[in-house]
Amino acid sequence: MNQQTLSSPENANWNYPTDILFGVGRVNELSAICNNKQIRNPLLVTDFGLANFDFIKDIKTSLKDSNLNCEVFCEVKNNPNGQNIAKGVIAYNAGGHDGVIAIGGGSALDAGKAIALMVGQSHSIWDFEDIGDNWLKVNERNMAPVIAIPTTAGTGSEVGRASVIVDEEKHLKKIIFHPNMLPATVILDPRLTQDLPPHLTAATGLDAFVHCLEAYCAPGYHPMAEGIAIQAMTLIKTWLPIAFENGSDLDARGHMLTASCMGATAFQKGLGGVHALAHPLGAIFDKHHGLLNAIILPFVLIKNRLAIEDKMTNLCAFLSIDVEVKQSGFDAFLNWLMDFRTSFGIPNSLSEIGIEEKEMKRIGEMAFADPSAQGNPISLSPEEYAEIFSCAVKGDLQFGRESSRSKGK
Numbered sequence: 449m450n451q452q453t454l455s456s457p458e459n460a461n462w463n464y465p466t467d468i469l470f471g472v473g474r475v476n477e478l479s480a481i482c483n484n485k486q487i488r489n490p491l492l493v494t495d496f497g498l499a500n501f502d503f504i505k506d507i508k509t510s511l512k513d514s515n516l517n518c519e520v521f522c523e524v525k526n527n528p529n530g531q532n533i534a535k536g537v538i539a540y541n542a543g544g545h546d547g548v549i550a551i552g553g554g555s556a557l558d559a560g561k562a563i564a565l566m567v568g569q570s571h572s573i574w575d576f577e578d579i580g581d582n583w584l585k586v587n588e589r590n591m592a593p594v595i596a597i598p599t600t601a602g603t604g605s606e607v608g609r610a611s612v613i614v615d616e617e618k619h620l621k622k623i624i625f626h627p628n629m630l631p632a633t634v635i636l637d638p639r640l641t642q643d644l645p646p647h648l649t650a651a652t653g654l655d656a657f658v659h660c661l662e663a664y665c666a667p668g669y670h671p672m673a674e675g676i677a678i679q680a681m682t683l684i685k686t687w688l689p690i691a692f693e694n695g696s697d698l699d700a701r702g703h704m705l706t707a708s709c710m711g712a713t714a715f716q717k718g719l720g721g722v723h724a725l726a727h728p729l730g731a732i733f734d735k736h737h738g739l740l741n742a743i744i745l746p747f748v749l750i751k752n753r754l755a756i757e758d759k760m761t762n763l764c765a766f767l768s769i770d771v772e773v774k775q776s777g778f779d780a781f782l783n784w785l786m787d788f789r790t791s792f793g794i795p796n797s798l799s800e801i802g803i804e805e806k807e808m809k810r811i812g813e814m815a816f817a818d819p820s821a822q823g824n825p826i827s828l829s830p831e832e833y834a835e836i837f838s839c840a841v842k843g844d845l846q847f848g849r850e851s852s853r854s855k856g857k
């Protein structure tokens with residue numbers, strides 16, 4: 449199907465994977481949702497940079513007009529840390545709040561979800577890291593309800609059951625998980641994303657693309673996740689360039705919000721080596737998560753090549769990427785991807801964003817230990833992750849190509 453022929457998205461209500469209200473202006477229904485959920489005094493968790501934006505003030509006014517009490521908590525770093533969450537829990541309890549409205553980019557949504565998890569727990573947040581059965585330690589009844597409203601289209605955190613929080617003492621990004629961290633209600637209002645500048649539109653949109661691609665390539669039987677991932681990639685291929693060129697195109701913004709949501713729904717199947725590397729790099733160098741993913745992606749694909757050749761050939765058909773005679777589907781996809789990335793001004797190497805080739809060994813070990821690594825199509829050693837990191841710093845796309853050529857493609 450030609451995505452360009454899809455009509456403009458209109459209002460829609462979905463309850464997969466949670467309740468989702470989609471449509472321009474639907475943030476105006478927030479007071480009604482709070483009333484419905486019997487939330488009378490929400491804590492509004494947002495990014496520091498958004499707290500003074502007009503739409504936050506408008507939301508506060510409309511909640512107050514509906515006799516709802518509301519306070520704003522915005523001490524949330526770009527990569528939210530344990531201290532941010534602890535302060536949010538103090539604010540929640542001090543204000544006698546009874547629910548969380550998380551509004552903003554992935555950082556605000558992750559922070560809001562983690563605060564809602566932690567408001568009634570006796571354990572440390574790190575006891576709920578996504579390892580084994582840790583989530584069973586959570587006192588579920590004390591978790592606060594969350595309404596999530598993304599203002600970027602990338603992380604899909606609004607439909608995720610986990611938050612990525614930095615353990616500042618250990619300089620580690622940790623995934624905090626409980627199935628009930630999935631927000632009860634999500635509002636996807638394209639208008640809230642239209643002021644996102646082009647470079648962030650690109651970085652977040654490509655993060656969503658990587659979620660889909662890693663989920664699609666992750667091993668395991670999950671045709672539902674793969675179908676969602678493929679359709680979201682077709683949306684991103686068509687609409688990200690339009691959202692990048694013209695941020696006020698609400699059709700494009702709407703499709704990107706939906707694709708972002710779909711990416712996070714799909715990656716319940718698994719992520720992979722790109723995220724396994726981006727998590728430690730984000731924790732150590734404090735760079736934008738989507739930008740890191742966008743730069744690292746081709747290097748991980750090349751390393752995984754032999755395991756994903758057939759999937760890439762199929763993907764070219766799904767995404768209408770031309771494969772020339774005697775060209776492998778993998779090479780056709782990689783060439784398209786490099787052009788797609790360049791069209792948004794994404795650099796070819798990590799060195800171009802100030803990341804040097806240091807701490808290779810540590811980064812390799814951290815990537816190997818990252819839970820996302822379990823979704824990679826092949827098992828990579830710490831040394832192999834260190835090698836991918838080294839090539840990504842230099843922008844050396846030739847590595848690993850010899851072995852793939854020897855397959856005679």
Ligand SMILES: [Zn+2]
Pocket residue numbers: 603655656659723737741
């Ligand atoms: Zn991501």
